[in-house]
Amino acid sequence: MFKYVKRFLKALNANAHPGDIAHAVSLGLLLALVPKGNLLWPFLFILTMFIRMNKGALFISLILLSFVIPFIDVWVEKTGFILLTQPTLHDVYAFLYATPFIGLTRFNNTMVMGSLIWAMVLYVPVYFLSRVLVQGYRTHVQPKIVNSKIYKLFFQLPLVRKIVGAVGIGGE
Numbered sequence: 001m002f003k004y005v006k007r008f009l010k011a012l013n014a015n016a017h018p019g020d021i022a023h024a025v026s027l028g029l030l031l032a033l034v035p036k037g038n039l040l041w042p043f044l045f046i047l048t049m050f051i052r053m054n055k056g057a058l059f060i061s062l063i064l065l066s067f068v069i070p071f072i073d074v075w076v077e078k079t080g081f082i083l084l085t086q087p088t089l090h091d092v093y094a095f096l097y098a099t100p101f102i103g104l105t106r107f108n109n110t111m112v113m114g115s116l117i118w119a120m121v122l123y124v125p126v127y128f129l130s131r132v133l134v135q136g137y138r139t140h141v142q143p144k145i146v147n148s149k150i151y152k153l154f155f156q157l158p159l160v161r162k163i164v165g166a167v168g169i170g171g172e
Contacts, residue, residue, distance in 0.1 A: 004055055005056060005060065008056030011054045012134065013138075018138075019131060020057075022128070022131040022134065023051065023127065024055070024057035025126060025130040026124075026126045027048050028061025029065050029122060029126050031058075032061070033115040033118055034116065035109070038105055038106035040105035072118070073111070075114075076115050079114035080112065081110045093108060
């Protein structure tokens, strides 16, 4: 886990593309929203491992957003219920349920369907918000931290110098 936090901080403070971090946060939201007790979550998780993005940001956002998701479960469940009870879509759902392996995704569960809809709706706004936050951090917050006396004193401590040298945080 330390490796992913290190990668995230390195990408955040380096010249890594903000889009890589923003996609990771958006996909972290998707994985945090989807319930884990079905075939859909492992499929999405494995799929995200093949996408070029900052894996540290993915795991950090997945963990942090998993604490927020229970507060919107009511709306997610209502959205799934509304969508699954539409009479015009019953034939589509019957076809999907009869298709091999699609039924194992539990798309017919109100929480799964609602979370997929919410994830698709929130993906683009979360992407752009994350991108703006990364760029804002790099232009406004990072220079203040690096130029602060506390930061400079902290990295002058002998123990911190040894750790930074051994782990390669400052030199990478």
